Amino acid sequence: MSAPERIPPRGVTTAGPAFSDLLARGELTVRGRIQDASNAALYCTVAHEGREAACVYKPVAGERPLWDFPDGTLAQREVAAYAVSEATGWGLVPPTVLRDGPYGEGMCQLWIEASAEDGLLALVDAEEPEPGWKAIGLADVGEGRTALLVHADDERLRRLAVLDAVVNNADRKGGHLLTTDTGHLYGIDHGVTFNAENKLRTLLWGWAGEPLTPDAVEALQRLRTALEPAGELTGVLAGLITPAETDATRARVDALLASGRHPEPGGDWPAIPWPPV
Numbered sequence: 226m227s228a229p230e231r232i233p234p235r236g237v238t239t240a241g242p243a244f245s246d247l248l249a250r251g252e253l254t255v256r257g258r259i260q261d262a263s264n265a266a267l268y269c270t271v272a273h274e275g276r277e278a279a280c281v282y283k284p285v286a287g288e289r290p291l292w293d294f295p296d297g298t299l300a301q302r303e304v305a306a307y308a309v310s311e312a313t314g315w316g317l318v319p320p321t322v323l324r325d326g327p328y329g330e331g332m333c334q335l336w337i338e339a340s341a342e343d344g345l346l347a348l349v350d351a352e353e354p355e356p357g358w359k360a361i362g363l364a365d366v367g368e369g370r371t372a373l374l375v376h377a378d379d380e381r382l383r384r385l386a387v388l389d390a391v392v393n394n395a396d397r398k399g400g401h402l403l404t405t406d407t408g409h410l411y412g413i414d415h416g417v418t419f420n421a422e423n424k425l426r427t428l429l430w431g432w433a434g435e436p437l438t439p440d441a442v443e444a445l446q447r448l449r450t451a452l453e454p455a456g457e458l459t460g461v462l463a464g465l466i467t468p469a470e471t472d473a474t475r476a477r478v479d480a481l482l483a484s485g486r487h488p489e490p491g492g493d494w495p496a497i498p499w500p501p502v
Contacts, residue, residue, distance in 0.1 A: 244320040247273050248280060248333045253326045255282070264288045264299065264416070269326075271333065283416075284331035291417070293424070298466075299416030300332035305465040306392050306415035307334075309474070312451045312458045313444040315384050319411050323465070337411050343404040345382060346428070348372040359431020362497060376431055380438075381410035386429035387441045390488050391448065391477055392418040396498050397427035419466045421473040423491055426498045432487040442485070448478050 251273035259266040265287020271280050288299045300323060307321035321334040347358070351373055354360045358375040365371055376382060382402075389397050395417040403411045417424075437445070451458035452475045462471045481488070490496035 244278065244335050245322050247271060247276055247278060248320060248335065249322040249324050251276075251278075253280075253282060253324075253333065255327055265328070267328075268336070269333075279336035281334045281336055282326050282328075282331055283334075284326060284328035286329045287331075288416075293422075294417060294420065300330070301465040302418045303332040303334065303415045305462055306388075306394075306418050308458060308461045308465070309392055309448065310388060312448055313384075313388065314447060315388070315444060317385055317388050317410070317412050318415065319413065334413070337403045337405060337413070339403040340406045343402065345377045345379065345402055345404070345410075346399045347375050349375055361428055361430055374428075376428060378431065379410075380440075382429055383432055383438065384441065384444075385410065385412050386427065386432060386487060387437070387444065387481070388412070389427050389429060390425060390481060391445075391474065393420055393423065393425055393473070393477065394418050395420065395424040395426045397429060398498050399428055419470045419474060421467075421469045424494055425488065425491075426495055428497060430490060430496065433489040435487050437481065437485055437487060442482065445478055445482050449475070449482065452478060 248271055251271035254270050254272070255267050256270060257268045259268055259281070265284055267282045267284075269280050269282045270277055283300055283303070285297045285300050288297060290296050304321050304323045307318040310316065310318035319335040319337050321332055323330065324333050326333065348364060349355070349372060354373065354375045357378050359378050361374040361376055363371045364374040385402075392415065394415065396414065397412070401412055401414045403413060405411070448458070450456060452471070453459065459471060462474070
């Protein structure tokens with residue numbers, strides 16, 4: 226018997242449906258546990274008809290209850306974030322499906338091998354960021370000292386900031402940013418998204434209040450069409466989040482288009498996740 230074809234985890238934005246089919250239909254084999262995950266996250270392989278890829282499987286049974294999100298809904302929210310990402314045309318979230326597995330229903334996402342050095346975040350001993358960087362805020366570095374936490378003024382990150390505003394991401398940390406060796410940026414860990422209340426909490430505040438790029442406006446217009454009551458995305462989200470959460474998503478898209486600007490932090494919710502990385 227020949228070995229299965231090993232599919233490289235890069236360039237997947239051009240073959241999202243094929244990867245989604247493999248993730249949904251393939252035989253899922255658990256290889257180990259990702260130890261630093263807050264909920265059960267298992268490193269697996271998935272194989273089907275001579276094709277194989279690495280993936281992450283997060284069973285609903287391994288989700289820890291949260292006070293502000295309904296129990297047993299984080300996997301569905303991860304899949305919903307992928308659906309919204311695909312509707313923008315940006316391919317910012319790895320292919321993600323909801324399926325049955327060895328420990329019950331859960332989300333299954335293509336494993337992305339990140340490059341060793343992405344250069345997207347830094348701590349600097351300065352009061353203002355240098356050109357090419359955006360300030361996030363001051364961080365405690367010990368012994369009573371602080372440093373300025375900055376992120377790159379990078380179009381890939383800027384797109385992700387827009388996506389996070391749409392899906393109301395309550396936990397965009399530095400460790401959730403993965404850059405491949407081809408330079409493609411992915412965001413992962415979207416379990417705490419789509420809350421009907423404003424919970425945006427992210428490191429990507431560098432463009433707060435600045436005008437949206439024409440590229441972002443076009444993506445938001447595509448989303449608005451897809452989120453019409455009879456729109457394709459609305460139908461997909463109906464099986465993943467509540468009608469109120471879909472309405473809130475539509476309202477966030479409308480608000481972004483009306484203002485034409487990146488959102489600014491509100492005062493009712495911590496603006497930056499902790500720990501930030």
